[in-house]
Amino acid sequence: MNSQKRKIIIIGGGAAGIFTAANLDEKKFDVIILEQNSDVLQKVKISGGGRCNVTHACFDPRELVQFYPRGNRELLSVFTKFQPGDTMDWFESRNVPLKIEKDNRVFPVSDSSQSIINAMTIEVIRKNFEIKTQVSVSEIIKQKDNYLIKTKQGDFSGDIIIYATGSSPKSLRIIENLGHTIVEPVPSLFTFNIKDDLLKDIPGTSFGNAEIRIPGLKTEESGPLLITHWGLSGPAVLKISAWEARKLAQLKYQFDIEVNFISMPIAEVEKQFKDFKNSHPKRTVGQSKIFDVTNRFWNRILEVNRIDPEKQIANLSGKEMNHIFDYLCQKKLKVTGKSTFKDEFVTAGGVDLKEINFKKMSSKILPDFYMAGEVLDIDAITGGFNFQACWSEAWLIAQDINIK
Structure with missing residues (x-):
């Protein structure tokens, strides 16, 4: 040496x-x-x-x-x-x-x-x-x-x-x-723990581009989203967790979010739905492929809202349609904790x-x-x-x- x-x-x-x-x-x-x-x-x-x-x-x-x-x-x-x-x-x-x-x-x-x-x-x-x-x-x-x-x-x-x-x-x-x-x-870059009937039993369901808002922090992010066994993950969640890491720690990871699973304004969703209904009135609601979501997710929305998937789309009530729109575009969920994103702690x-x-x-x-x-x-x-x-x-x- x-x-x-x-x-x-x-x-x-x-x-x-x-x-x-x-x-x-x-x-x-x-x-x-x-x-x-x-x-x-x-x-x-x-x-x-x-x-x-x-x-x-x-x-x-x-x-x-x-x-x-x-x-x-x-x-x-x-x-x-x-x-x-x-x-x-x-x-x-x-x-x-x-x-x-x-x-x-x-x-x-x-x-x-x-x-x-x-x-x-x-x-x-x-x-x-x-x-x-x-x-x-x-x-x-x-x-x-x-x-x-x-x-x-x-x-x-x-x-x-x-x-x-x-x-x-x-x-x-x-x-x-x-x-x-x-x-x-x-922690930064973590996933959200959420217990909600909508997410139950459909882990692995993904969305190409979703929007997540945290109304209490006046912040939102968009990107791919994934339903997991414990809640929500994917780039949209990881991004918002990184930008708001300090504030979410102060909230002890207990906060409300609002998810637009298809990144479309509710007025546009209503219009698309009504156009489809007018063109295919006899189609059953369970078989209607209107939006870019998986059949599992679509039928889960119907199930949670107690809408019969065999019902013809023309026979849906205004109230039932509004439930569908809310769940697609402005679903409120309660985050009750976080999970560390395994690869990128x-x-x-x-x-x-x-x-x-x-x-x-x-x-x-x-x-x-x-x-x-x-x-x-x-x-x-x-x-x-x-x-x-x-x-x-x-x-x-x-x-x-x-x-x-």
Whole structure:
């Protein structure tokens, strides 16, 4: 080991930590990565159902920041230096061809997160950097010229620290003890627990484009929606949960929503229904395919409202029609809790962004101390955006350190 080399300790072997290491200059630095789990990049492995949604094909930084409920202002300068196009170039130049799917999410052509993991770990191993797993940091002590990292497996000292631990309470406490301010973390990207007769017995039913409103917060989102065993999920729900993460935490996840399952104004629905009724008066209501919903869902609406599916459509009463319109376009549901979205567990909260220099992702409080990833109060909706923030922040850190 060259004694002239400065020592870098990277705490956290997730996307941000490993990508930083993969971009550091091995001629100048000795690098040790400390990861508390048995393997690095565990979140990368399971993301996108094991396919790894590596980024999102949005190449204009001004547009890209719109997908970040927290951190959008700060990330603008970061993305002007390293954006999804740069991420794609980085992996493709390391023999990982990528593809853009129709919703603009980017995946490896292999459809395996292992391709992404291999590209980064090969780079780290090639540089002779050391990865130590199952090492849990308990404390960081600022010394005169360096940092002492305390762990059960022994102490480490580093001239430069990269803190990329994610947002576990323990890792936030460690950084708070060093003088940083923590914005209390709350879950983001979660699904809604709802018990309602309409949703019972039809899990797996999906809607191509629905609208969800939370009247109490005067907010709405649209997008695909999915009925699950426990309530509602899908991009429309995940988006609204991300944007309103703090307010929904304050409400203790007890609130009312209104769903328009077909994203059509009620007046248009009435007109379409009446036109169909005039053209097909003898058709039974159960067999009438009027709107873009599944037969299961349509018949569930009839069942819950005690409308006989065998009744001819011409014989429906005004009251029965109004029930159908309400259930399609303005169904009120009570949310009684949340479930974590399995692949993308994300939190809102972390280190206060005012204490970070976003030109290089360094602490304004601690010298030679950098932060990236979920330890910061930055998060995005689902679709590859959270990873993109990690890649961009990590790249900036590596560039700044490499010129030291």
